[in-house]
Amino acid sequence: DIDEDGDLDLLVVANEKLVVLDNEGGNLNHWIKVRLCAEPDPMFKVQRSNVHGVGARVDLRSASGFQSQQGDGRVVHFGVGKSEGAEAVRVLWTNGIPQNILSPKPRLTFTEKQELLKGSCPYLYTWTGEKYEFFTDLLWAAPIGLQFGEGLIAPTRDWEYLLIPGDRLVPVDGQYRMQITEELWEAAYFDQVQLIALDHPEGTVVFSNEKVGPPSVSQYQVHSFRQEALRPVVRAVGSNGDDLGEVLRERDGVFTKLFDRRHKQGLVEEYYVELELGDLAGAESVHLVMTGWMFPTDTSINIALSQNSELQGPRPPYLSMPRADAVTGETWEEVVPNMGFPGGKTKTIVVKIPVDEFEKDDFRLRMSTSMELYWDQILVAVDAEAALPVFQNANLSKADLHYRGFSARLPRLNNGPERYDYDQVKTEVLWPPMAGSFTRFGETTDLLTQQDNQLVVLGGGDEMTVLFDELPPVREGWTRDFLIHSIGWDKDADLNTITGYQVEPLPFVGMQQYPPVDDRTVEAVDTPEYRLYLEQYQTREFDRGNFWNLMRN
Numbered sequence: 001d002i003d004e005d006g007d008l009d010l011l012v013v014a015n016e017k018l019v020v021l022d023n024e025g026g027n028l029n030h031w032i033k034v035r036l037c038a039e040p041d042p043m044f045k046v047q048r049s050n051v052h053g054v055g056a057r058v059d060l061r062s063a064s065g066f067q068s069q070q071g072d073g074r075v076v077h078f079g080v081g082k083s084e085g086a087e088a089v090r091v092l093w094t095n096g097i098p099q100n101i102l103s104p105k106p107r108l109t110f111t112e113k114q115e116l117l118k119g120s121c122p123y124l125y126t127w128t129g130e131k132y133e134f135f136t137d138l139l140w141a142a143p144i145g146l147q148f149g150e151g152l153i154a155p156t157r158d159w160e161y162l163l164i165p166g167d168r169l170v171p172v173d174g175q176y177r178m179q180i181t182e183e184l185w186e187a188a189y190f191d192q193v194q195l196i197a198l199d200h201p202e203g204t205v206v207f208s209n210e211k212v213g214p215p216s217v218s219q220y221q222v223h224s225f226r227q228e229a230l231r232p233v234v235r236a237v238g239s240n241g242d243d244l245g246e247v248l249r250e251r252d253g254v255f256t257k258l259f260d261r262r263h264k265q266g267l268v269e270e271y272y273v274e275l276e277l278g279d280l281a282g283a284e285s286v287h288l289v290m291t292g293w294m295f296p297t298d299t300s301i302n303i304a305l306s307q308n309s310e311l312q313g314p315r316p317p318y319l320s321m322p323r324a325d326a327v328t329g330e331t332w333e334e335v336v337p338n339m340g341f342p343g344g345k346t347k348t349i350v351v352k353i354p355v356d357e358f359e360k361d362d363f364r365l366r367m368s369t370s371m372e373l374y375w376d377q378i379l380v381a382v383d384a385e386a387a388l389p390v391f392q393n394a395n396l397s398k399a400d401l402h403y404r405g406f407s408a409r410l411p412r413l414n415n416g417p418e419r420y421d422y423d424q425v426k427t428e429v430l431w432p433p434m435a436g437s438f439t440r441f442g443e444t445t446d447l448l449t450q451q452d453n454q455l456v457v458l459g460g461g462d463e464m465t466v467l468f469d470e471l472p473p474v475r476e477g478w479t480r481d482f483l484i485h486s487i488g489w490d491k492d493a494d495l496n497t498i499t500g501y502q503v504e505p506l507p508f509v510g511m512q513q514y515p516p517v518d519d520r521t522v523e524a525v526d527t528p529e530y531r532l533y534l535e536q537y538q539t540r541e542f543d544r545g546n547f548w549n550l551m552r553n
Contacts, residue, residue, distance in 0.1 A: 001033070003022060007023040007025075007027040007031070008026065008077060029079060029080070029081050030081065030082065030083060031077065031079050032085070033078070034076040034078070034091070035075045036052060036056055036058070036071050038050060038093065050094065052074075053071040053091070053093065054071055055071060056071040056091055056093050056094055057071075058070070058076045058090070059089065059092070060080070060088075060089050060551075061088050061551045062080045062083040062085070062086040064080055064081040064082075066551060085103060085105045088100055088101065088102050088103070089104055090551055095494070095495060096432060096494070097185070098431065120140075120345075121139050121140050121184075121343075122138050122180055122181060122183075122188040123137055123138070124136055124137065124138050124162075124179070124484070126169045126177075127169065127170055127172055127177040128168055129172075131422065133168070133422065134407070134421075134422065136162065136344070136347060137343075137344040137345045138180065138188075139160065139188060139486060140490075141156070141218070141343055142156050142158050142160070142488060142489040143156055143490055144507050145299075145491050145492075145497040145498035146298075146492075146498075147299045147302055147498065148302050148313060149302055149313070150306050152306070153514065158191075158488065158509055159485070159487050160486050161209075161210055161483045161484075161485050162210050162486075163207060163208045163348070163481060163483060164482040164484055166481045166482065171470040174470045175397065175467045175470055176394060176468040176469075176470060177466075178195075178466045178484070179466070180193075180463070180466060181404065181407070181462070181464075182460055182462045183406050183420070185460060185492060185494075186460070186490055186491060186492035186493055187457060187458065187490070187493075188457070188488065189488050190448060190456045190457075190458070191448075191452070191453060191454070191455050191487040191488055192448055192449070192451045192485070192486070193399070193448045193484070194393060194396070194483075194485040195394040195483070195484055195485075196393055196482065196483040196485060197393075197480055197481075198389040198390070198482065199474050200389035201387075201479075202477055204226055204387075204389075205227050205230065206222060206223065206224050206389050207222070207223045207225075207348055208221070208223075209221035209222070209349075209350060210347060210349065211340035211343070211347075211350075212340060212341055212342075213316065213338050214338055217352075218340050222389065223287070224386045224389060225287075225289075225385065226384050229381055229383065230289060230380075231278075231382075232249045232380070233248070233275045233278070234277065236273055236276075237273070237274045238273055239258065239271045239272045239274075239368075240271070244256055244258075244273060248375060248376075248377055249377070250377060251376050252376070253376065253413065254415075255293070255414055255415035256374065256415065257374055258271045258373075259271045262372065264304070265295060265372070266296045266298075266301060266372045267301070267372065268314075268370055268371070269370065270368060270370040271369070272320075272366045272367060272369075274366045275365045275367070275380075277380050278382075279361075279363065280355060280358065281361065283355055284383055285355065285382075285383055285385060286352075286353040286380065287384070289378070289380075290342070290377070290378050290379075291346065291348045291349075291375070291376045291377045292342050292346070292375040293345050293346045293374055293417045294344065294374070298492065298494050299492070300494050303496050312370075314371040316340070316341055316369060317338070318337050318339060318368055318369070319339055319365060319368075320332040320334050320365070320366045320368060321333055321358060321359070321365060321366075322364055336351075336353075341371060344417075345417045346376065350381075374416070376416075394468035394470075396448060397445075398466075399456070399464055399465065399467070400443050401441050401444045402441050402462070403461055404425060404462070405425045405427035406426050406427075406430050406461060407420035407421055407424065408420065408421045408424035427461075429546045430460060432548075433459070433460075433547055434493050434501060434542065435501060435541075437457075437541060438457045438462070438540045439456045439537050439538060440537055440540045444456045447533075448466070453506075453509060453525050454530065454537070455488070455506060457503060459542055506538075
């Protein structure tokens with residue numbers, strides 16, 4: 001459309017001359033043009049698909065019928081006859097992400113940008129007294145099939161203990177109620193779900209040691225601190241020179257972006273935040289209590305990075321301390337190679353500081369990383385340990401698996417993560433279906449009460465309602481928080497995820513790698529009881545036509 005009037009013109013090359021044949025009058029009917037741009041955010045010049053959507057599939061449905069074209073780097077042009085616009089346009093990007101545009105108007109050219117996060121983890125919504133509210137994501141340390149590079153499989157940890165503050169899980173009609181949903185292009189596998197109450201005296205606070213990192217820093221532990229012993233850091237300065245002390249003082253949903261340049265989703269230029277912790281002379285234990293979230297890479301991005309000699313993959317946060325140097329005056333020595341990080345949506349992690357590594361009276365510390373992390377609050381706890389809480393397991397009274405759909409995304413605010421409105425839901429199929437067998441709908445309580453490798457497997461749009469019996473009230477002068485303990489895994493359908501196109505093979509506790517190999521660990525789950533579980537529960541498949549024919553019907 002050389003003259004941008006809505007009809008297609010013709011370019012002819014003859015005798016080394018370019019001739020334009022202008023289409024006069026070909027725009028009497030209506031048209032819609034789609035310009036593809038795989039740019040997620042104008043602030044970050046990064047592509048997850050090729051920038052002009054070459055190879056993307058663009059479908060259009062209007063009163064005059066269904067049309068489908070493949071992006072070739074130019075504007076995709078649709079004629080819609082006398083139709084007053086289209087009912088919908090769907091773009092299926094080359095990395096598998098679909099995007100829908102509802103009711104585009106006729107005689108319009110618009111640019112469709114790729115924005116969706118396609119894989120992360122299943123989501124947890126909790127009953128807070130009047131409604132279900134989004135809390136966080138689960139199974140973040142348990143990816144299967146994820147590659148850090150070509151043939152380099154990411155490690156997986158099949159258990160987690162996430163803290164739920166007491167005001168985020170309010171009992172109703174004698175029950176604690178939670179919803180576990182799968183809303184992205186992936187499958188979630190749950191072997192066991194437990195709810196553990198943590199009763200502790202008022203004036204103390206508890207945290208789980210839930211972070212992603214090597215076993216040396218991410219082992220199961222519950223921290224109990226005196227509230228009065230938690231305080232802000234004396235000073236916080238970013239590598240760009242910004243004073244961050246006030247921003248990191250309160251947990252207020254305002255997150256700090258410490259980097260200036262983003263190379264890829266999840267990978268940024270290396271940066272640091274320098275923390276001055278105050279007078280620690282004589283201190284025996286020092287911990288940082290850090291609340292934040294991270295935007296991850298995915299397998300396709302990791303593969304691309306492994307093929308790019310100019311970029312290294314994201315380096316997890318590490319800690320350094322200052323050292324006097326006769327030549328430069330000061331250097332920084334790495335003292336904790338990997339401190340761990342909050343996985344996915346907002347979580348609080350506790351980081352133990354090797355207090356005996358400080359030199360003289362200089363109690364400064366740098367946290368450096370090239371991961372895309374955002375921080376809301378950083379506190380320091382000095383000799384703050386309190387008695388551990390009293391643990392009580394709540395009885396799992398019922399779990400039910402069913403189809404629900406997809407919660408409405410809420411705008412990102414103040415550098416925070418995506419949020420979701422449980423009360424606004426769309427039931428239309430959003431993602432291309434994974435092949436294989438998911439768990440049949442209905443009650444799944446027996447599958448979650450113990451770790452036995454008999455899994456509840458959720459796909460896109462599925463929801464599992466989980467109910468626990470309310471515990472007796474806490475004693476006077478005490479308060480109650482909770483841990484949700486899950487054993488499970490998550491596999492996203494990224495085109496470079498190992499077996500990401502299907503549910504199987506099912507993971508199990510004790511497997512040495514994924515996909516599992518034919519060894520004794522595989523034989524251990526190949527029992528009559530396991531085969532009966534497969535026959536009774538793993539019987540549901542997603543109807544592939546629901547997605548691929550959605551635009552046609």
